[in-house]
Amino acid sequence: MNVEQQALRAREASRPLAGATRSAKDAALHAMADALAKAEAAVLDANALDVRRAESVGTSAALIDRLRLTADRVSGMVNGLRSLAALPDPVGDVVRGWTNANGVQVRQVRVPFGVVGIIYEARPNVTADAAGICLKSGNAVLLRGSSSAAESNAAIVDALRTGLGATDLPADAVQLVVGPREVTNDLMAARGLVDVLIPRGGAGLIDAVVRGSQVPVIETGVGNCHLFVDATADPAMALEILLNAKTQRPSVCNAVETLLVHAEIAETFLPHALQVLQAAGVTVHGDEQTARYGEVLRAEEADYAEEYLSLDLAVAVVDSFDRAVAHIRTYSTGHSETIVTESQTSAQRFVAEIDAAAVLVNASSRFVDGGEFGFGAEIGISTQKLHARGPMGLPEMTSTKYVLTGAGQTRG
Structure with a gap:
């Protein structure tokens, strides 16, 4: 399946997600957590393959630490999904509202983006965190992890989709984008199918996405x-x-x-x-x-x-x-x-x-971390100044729309 086909399936999955109740999304998060907990051994075995491959090519200790999963880190991913279920649902929140002199009521409300693409390096825990945050905020997600964590990411997404399959929400709400480097370019070119891209990783990755993407980007920055x-x-x-x-x-x-x-x-x-x-x-x-x-x-x-x-x-x-x-x-x-x-x-x-x-x-x-801020698992830390800045939790994974309610008023 190519990126366009995956994006189309994500777009279809985003529609029922946008209108899903909080209880439906929370049930899905718990089902995903249960499935991931059951798959712990398979996830750790897959991660061991990634770590051995990284060590064999001389990957730095810092990147190995980002890549490595332990039972505690898998448990952290599971608990992160459960903690998201306990957080308020941002979708439908009224950001501001007023009544015009003509009696028309105006409200600005939070709505999902639709389809979110995440391009990230090394850290497989991002796979579960990003999937959970996107689902809770009503978004379908396309996950493009690095080849260094390919086995880990595949095992995690397989578990998450298994959990989703036992709920009323579509499994295609969470998809892993795999293949050669060219598919990353395909994802960055999927304007109209993907609503926003979020890069997480080193300066080289972030710069490449910001400069090369036709899809709007929320820039997460390096930390000097x-x-x-x-x-x-x-x-x-x-x-x-x-x-x-x-x-x-x-x-x-x-x-x-x-x-x-x-x-x-x-x-x-x-x-x-x-x-x-x-x-x-x-x-x-x-x-x-x-x-x-x-x-x-x-x-x-x-x-x-x-x-x-x-x-x-x-x-x-x-x-x-x-x-x-x-x-x-x-x-x-x-x-x-x-x-x-x-x-x-x-x-x-x-x-x-x-x-x-x-x-x-x-x-x-x-x-400076979404969990420490009480956001639950974070999608990343934005260093840009538009839309979101700092740790991005659930509200930052929404846009807004204006809802106007009248009683037959017309403009003169």
């Missing part, structure tokens, strides 16, 4: 995330936040990649921080001033533009708040930016002057 330790910061708090943001799971987009330290606190903070970071396995790429406080790799210009997705960290000492903001403006990808400070003035300025999807004050950037 910064943490600025202000002059007034509590050193112990700053170190705890830094360690969590860098080492808790370094292969994800909300991990910190660059540390900026105000010169006034550098002598107090950096010697101990560098020791603790290196003890945690972090490779520090530091500027000349950072090197005064410990052994580091000398940072090049490119290090400050890097999304490492590994236990590497770029560090620079800045002589003022303004220099920190200027550095972030130069290198930020607009994902998540953090300040640690005891100054309300600095916190307020940072929030006002930093242009990013999420700005954090005295908290780890690892909180």
Whole structure:
């Protein structure tokens, strides 16, 4: 079956989904979760094949971590589907409404997009998350995962479709797009059949989709995330936040990649921080001033533009708040930016002057996540400024339409 045929089937499936009741969608989510739980062994066996293949070709440890599934991660996917069933249904929500002077009632209400295409790399948990979010928001989904996770994605989608087959909703609401690289181009060219595309992955994938797609794109961005330790910061708090943001799971987009330290606190903070970071396995790429406080790799210009997705960290000492903001403006990808400070003035300025999807004050950037926001499983983190920005949950997977209700009024 080619992409056009799959898109046509998705379009047909989207019609009953658009009018499905919340109870029908929630029952389908539970059925999908049950089927995925039953298929755990098959999913893990399939994933083991993908991991072995990736290891055999020298795939980096960071990408292996994104690819690898465990029983806990499968359980997380199952629980993610169940948690979506517990969330409010956004479809039909009234965004705003009023009555005109002529008595015509105007309401703006949330409606599904219709058919959503997801193009993503490596992480097979995205398969279940995206399918669940799209279904709950009334959308059919076409899933185009990377070849590195082909076996895993096939096993997961097979389970999800088995679950859907036991409900009143069409199994074609969830489809896996497979085949050579050319089918990705076919998906990007399916304007009129696919309503929106969402890329999830590295900068190369996202750029290719944004530049090459004829279908409207919601851009999810890479995460060159910064943490600025202000002059007034509590050193112990700053170190705890830094360690969590860098080492808790370094292969994800909300991990910190660059540390900026105000010169006034550098002598107090950096010697101990560098020791603790290196003890945690972090490779520090530091500027000349950072090197005064410990052994580091000398940072090049490119290090400050890097999304490492590994236990590497770029560090620079800045002589003022303004220099920190200027550095972030130069290198930020607009994902998540953090300040640690005891100054309300600095916190307020940072929030006002930093242009990013999420700005954090005295908290780890690892909180920038749909689950942590209470959205349930997220579809991705948008770094663009149109339609959606930041973690995208259920409401962000809808558009709106205006409903006008009158009693025979005509326009003069």
